[in-house]
Amino acid sequence: MLLQRIFASVLLLACIGLALMAWPYQAAFSYEPVGPRAFPLLMLGLMGIALLYMVFRPAPIKHNPDEPPMDRETLTKIGICVLLLLVFAGTFEPLGFIVASTLIGIPMARLYGGRWLPSVVIITLMAVGLYLLFDKVMDVPLPLGVLDVLEN
Amino acid sequence: MDTLGYLGQGFGVALSPYNLVTALCGTLIGTVVGLLPGLGPINGVALLIPIAFALGLPPESALILLAAVYLGCEYGGRISSILLNIPGEASTVMTTLDGYPMARKGLAGVALSLSAWSSFIGAFIATCGMVLFAPLLAKWAIAFGPAEYFVLMVFAIVCLGGMAGDRPLKTFIAALIGLFLSTVGIDANSGVYRFTGDNIHLTDGIQFVVLVLGLFSISEILLLLEKTHHGQEAVKATGRMMFNFKEASAVFMVNIRCGVLGFIMGVLPGAGATLASAVAYMTEKRIAGAKGTFGQGDMRGLAAPETAIGGAACGALVPMLTLGVPGSGTTAVMIGALSLYNITPGPLLFQQQPDIVWGLIASLFVANIMLVILNIPMIRIFTRILAVPNWALVPVIAIITGIGVYAVHATTFDLFLMIGIGIFGYILRKLDFPLSPVLLGFILGGLMEQNLRRALSISNGALEILWSSPITFGVWVLTAIMLLMPLLRIWRKRSAAQRAIADV
Numbered sequence: 192m193l194l195q196r197i198f199a200s201v202l203l204l205a206c207i208g209l210a211l212m213a214w215p216y217q218a219a220f221s222y223e224p225v226g227p228r229a230f231p232l233l234m235l236g237l238m239g240i241a242l243l244y245m246v247f248r249p250a251p252i253k254h255n256p257d258e259p260p261m262d263r264e265t266l267t268k269i270g271i272c273v274l275l276l277l278v279f280a281g282t283f284e285p286l287g288f289i290v291a292s293t294l295i296g297i298p299m300a301r302l303y304g305g306r307w308l309p310s311v312v313i314i315t316l317m318a319v320g321l322y323l324l325f326d327k328v329m330d331v332p333l334p335l336g337v338l339d340v341l342e343n
Numbered sequence: 344m345d346t347l348g349y350l351g352q353g354f355g356v357a358l359s360p361y362n363l364v365t366a367l368c369g370t371l372i373g374t375v376v377g378l379l380p381g382l383g384p385i386n387g388v389a390l391l392i393p394i395a396f397a398l399g400l401p402p403e404s405a406l407i408l409l410a411a412v413y414l415g416c417e418y419g420g421r422i423s424s425i426l427l428n429i430p431g432e433a434s435t436v437m438t439t440l441d442g443y444p445m446a447r448k449g450l451a452g453v454a455l456s457l458s459a460w461s462s463f464i465g466a467f468i469a470t471c472g473m474v475l476f477a478p479l480l481a482k483w484a485i486a487f488g489p490a491e492y493f494v495l496m497v498f499a500i501v502c503l504g505g506m507a508g509d510r511p512l513k514t515f516i517a518a519l520i521g522l523f524l525s526t527v528g529i530d531a532n533s534g535v536y537r538f539t540g541d542n543i544h545l546t547d548g549i550q551f552v553v554l555v556l557g558l559f560s561i562s563e564i565l566l567l568l569e570k571t572h573h574g575q576e577a578v579k580a581t582g583r584m585m586f587n588f589k590e591a592s593a594v595f596m597v598n599i600r601c602g603v604l605g606f607i608m609g610v611l612p613g614a615g616a617t618l619a620s621a622v623a624y625m626t627e628k629r630i631a632g633a634k635g636t637f638g639q640g641d642m643r644g645l646a647a648p649e650t651a652i653g654g655a656a657c658g659a660l661v662p663m664l665t666l667g668v669p670g671s672g673t674t675a676v677m678i679g680a681l682s683l684y685n686i687t688p689g690p691l692l693f694q695q696q697p698d699i700v701w702g703l704i705a706s707l708f709v710a711n712i713m714l715v716i717l718n719i720p721m722i723r724i725f726t727r728i729l730a731v732p733n734w735a736l737v738p739v740i741a742i743i744t745g746i747g748v749y750a751v752h753a754t755t756f757d758l759f760l761m762i763g764i765g766i767f768g769y770i771l772r773k774l775d776f777p778l779s780p781v782l783l784g785f786i787l788g789g790l791m792e793q794n795l796r797r798a799l800s801i802s803n804g805a806l807e808i809l810w811s812s813p814i815t816f817g818v819w820v821l822t823a824i825m826l827l828m829p830l831l832r833i834w835r836k837r838s839a840a841q842r843a844i845a846d847v
Contacts, residue, residue, distance in 0.1 A: 195774055209523075209538065218533030223796055224804030227530040227537060230792040231523060238519040241512055250510060250775075265569045272568060273766060276561070279745060280758035292745070296738040303568070305734030313735050321742060331397045331750045 195249035203242040210235045268302060275299050287336020288326075292318040346478055353701025357709050362407050362702070365400070366710050369408045370717060373415020378423055378728050379736060382560070384416035385779070388676045389555035390743065392683060393750035402684040403699045407706040409680055410660075413673055414466070414710050417616075417656055418459060418718075421649065422725055425454050434616035434652050437624040441637060441644030448640050450583075452722065457586040459718045461598055461646040463711045465653025468602030469609060470707050473661050476610075477693075477704075480665040484690035487666075489797035490808045494818045496791045499612035499668050501825045503780050511829040513776045521784020522791065524549055532796060544756040551679040552751050553761045554785055558778050560744040561765020564737055566772065594646040597627055605651035609658020612670035616655040623651035657707055664688055664700055668787065672779030675786040 213235070216228040275295045282291040296314035301307070325331040335341075356362060376387035388409050395405040417434075424435040425442035438458065445454040487495070500518050527538045528548025539545040601623040608619035627647040628637045637644040659671045667689035669675040681688055686696065693700055748761050768778060802808035810816055 198770065198774055212538060216530075216535050216537055218530075218535055223532065223800040225796045225799045227533045227535040230795065231526040231537060234519055234523045234526070234788075238516060238523065241516045241519065245512060245516070250512065268568045269565050269769075272565060273762065276741065276762045276765075277759070279741070280755055280762060283745065283749065283755050283758060288746075292738075292742045296742060299738040299741065300734045303734035303737050305732070310734065314738055317739055318742070321739075321746065325394075325746055325750075329394055329398055331394060331746060332753065333746065333749070 192249050192251070196246055199242045199245040199249065203239060203246065206235045206239045206242065210239075271302060272299065275302075282336075284334050285336060287338050288333040289318045289322050289338055290336055292321070346474060349478075349697055349701045350474060350705065352697065353703075353705035354708075356403055356698050356702030357407065357705035362404055362706065363709070365404050365408045366411045366706055367713060369411025370415040370418075370710050370713050373412035373417075374419040374422075374714075374717070374721075374725060375415075375728060376412065377416035377419020377421075378725060379419075379731070379740070382563075382740060383420065384413050385672045385676055385782070386556060386559045386563075386744075387412050387416045388673055388680070389552055389559070390747045392552055392676070392680045393747055395680070396683055397750055402681070402686060402696075403702045405680065405684065406677070406699060406703050407710075409677055410703055410707060411710040411713075413656065413677075414707070414714060417652060418462065418714050419725070421458050421462075422455065422722075423729060425458065425645075426451060426726060427729060434620050434655075435648075436617075437620040437648035438645065438652075440624065440648075441639075441641050444638070444640035445642070445645060450640070452583055453586050453590065454645055455722060456715075456718055457590060457594070457642060458645055458649040459715045460586065460591060461594065461601075461649040462653035463715050464598040465602040465605050465650035465655075466657045466707060466711045468599070469606040469654040469657035470704060472603075472606045473657060473704060477661050477665050477700075480661065481690040481693040484666050487690070487814070488812075489794040489801065491812065491814045491818070492666075492668075493791060493794040493798055494809065494815045494822070495666065495668060496787050496794070498818050498822045498825070499662075499670070499787060500780075500784065501822050502612045503783065510775065510777070513774075514780050517771065517776050517778065518780040518784040521781040521786075522788040523784075524554065524781075525785045525788025526792065531793075542756075544752075544754055544760075549760070549764075549785075550748075550751050550757060551676075551682075551785070553748050553757050554764060555676060555679070555782060556744050556748055557761040557764030558768040558781060560740060561762060562768035562772055562778070564741055564744075565765070565769045567733060567737055590642060594642050597643045597646045598650045601627065601647045601650035602654045605654025606658040608651070609655030609670070610661045612662055612668060615659060615671040616652045619651040619655040620648035623647040653711075660703075660707075664692060664703075665690060667692075667790070669783060672782050675779075675782050678786055 210232060213228055213231050216226070216231075218226050275298055279291055279295040282294060286294070293315050296318060297310050300310035300314055305313075322333055326333045357366070372391070373384075373387060376382045376390075377384065391409060391412055395408055400408065420430070420435045421438055421442070424430045424439040425446050428439050428443040430436045430439050442454050442458065445451070500515075500522075503514050503518055525548070527545060529536055529539075529546050536546065604623055604626070605616075605619045608622065609615065624637075624644065624647050627643055628635060631637060631641070631643060635641050635643065656673075659669075659674045660677075662668050662670045663674040663678060667678070667687060669678050678688060686692070686699070744761070745758060748757050749755075751757060768781075771778060771781075798808050799806070810819055
């Protein structure tokens with residue numbers, strides 16, 4: 192309940208902020224009665240009303256029976272996982288696809304309960320395999336990054 | 344008779360060797376994707392969009408591939424619900440009720456093939472319905488102007504909330520989030536940059552694939568972290584793999600009834616497979632009465648939801664193809680794919696691109712037959728895929744998702760955006776918000792705004808145009824009914840509760 196109230200309030204504040212941001216949107220030359228501002232403002236307005244209702248009357252959340260309650264451990268895990276994904280995004284171009292995916296794939300496999308040796312072997316093979324599959328077979332260009340030297 | 348001629352032409356397209364191979368690959372990929380936890384039809388289809396584009400597939404082949412993946416995913420989800428008792432997605436919850444008990448009785452193979460058969464009949468009925476009604480609807484839809492389209496889309500959004508049942512407000516908020524997100528980027532009419540924060544990567548708006556994969560894949564990866572029960576033992580599929588004639592004829596009437604029901608539910612925007620399967624199961628349970636063994640492995644209880652899902656999945660393609668208004672998350676993704684090819688689905692598609700429309704319809708027949716046939720030799724391999732542990736699976740999903748996003752524009756900004764959207768999606772899911780309305784809102788948002796502005800340009804700003812024609816007025820009435828539905832349901836529940844108290 193409290194979480195929902197907080198979430199709805201934060202989203203409501205975001206709505207107001209975005210509406211303020213949208214306020215100056217005016218077309219320099221307008222050929223039509225409805226400018227670029229009306230539609231986003233309408234959506235934000237409706238969303239604001241719905242959120243306001245939610246702040247005061249949040250609906251109870253139905254939990255799956257097999258869903259464990261959130262604890263500190265899960266939260267840390269989620270934090271680490273997000274961090275790994277961010278590292279992936281950050282190193283994707285500079286280090287190249289193969290290095291970046293091995294770099295984050297192995298800790299990620301460990302995070303989900305894999306053992307060291309199988310994780311290292313499978314993730315490394317997979318990174319190389321996926322690179323070959325997508326870059327060479329399917330024509331989806333992927334950056335080679337630091338492994339660029341091997342190409343020539 | 345025109346229709347039959349076109350259908351023949353469609354089969355010509357679908358049965359060309361190239362497209363047959365495409366459909367085969369699609370069904371195989373789809374089945375595997377549907378099997379894996381964390382990947383459903385929506386991410387399966389979305390992941391393949393950039394790849395289909397990069398491969399340089401012609402539009403009709405790409406669409407056939409995506410439709411085949413869609414059907415395959417539905418089938419793959421069935422395997423995990425029957426053998427593991429874990430529904431891959433909301434629509435297959437009903438399948439587990441009787442499918443898993445059947446598997447426990449040693450009829451796993453029969454249950455799987457029977458579900459494939461039921462789904463095939465459902466899809467077959469729905470495809471026949473599509474052949475009959477889609478051209479009519481398309482002809483009628485040409486009379487639609489911008490005002491009518493705008494009202495229709497309002498109806499589609501409201502339908503989502505009205506049909507969702509227990510949480511209309513959250514569905515509504517989710518749809519509005521999607522509608523708002525569609526306005527990010529440069530405004531095509533006036534050239535004003537909206538909500539870009541001077542970021543050059545947002546000029547083009549949020550990429551569709553980025554949104555889908557962030558919302559569905561990344562949030563699922565985070566959700567999988569808290570699942571502790573991985574490595575669950577699957578029921579071994581041994582013994583007879585194929586259902587026999589007696590079993591098929593025992594459920595035949597169920598198939599027919601639920602197929603028609605599924606088709607109708609699929610055509611309605613917002614209802615979709617989840618509701619269709621639930622209604623089909625409940626109806627059949629009531630028809631069977633006390634004689635049925637529903638919940639303990641009754642074949643009818645397996646056939647009913649499966650037929651309805653098959654029917655609804657194909658029925659959902661009707662509003663997408665004829666009106667360009669998607670009715671479900673997956674069809675929304677397909678519209679996204681079509682727009683990559685610069686094809687706008689709508690009534691004119693039937694006249695301008697008959698190859699695409701009828702090729703797609705014919706390939707649905709083909710893909711359904713393929714699934715039934717594939718089931719028999721492949722089922723042992725598929726069950727082995729179920730045993731892949733999460734630790735090997737999740738990093739691969741994460742990395743493939745990354746590739747899919749990178750393939751669209753080749754910028755790492757999209758990767759960061761995807762992670763951000765993923766975290767947001769995770770929070771939404773934890774707070775019990777449905778995610779597919781966000782997607783539908785995102786797809787409909789651009790269309791809705793354009794049509795609203797066009798309509799008001801025609802009338803020079805007078806709002807009457809939005810309700811003056813008979814079509815718009817009728818749709819507004821339907822919208823009002825849909826808005827009242829959840830209220831009515833709450834009221835009925837409350838009075839039923841009061842009666843229960845009075846009885847005691």
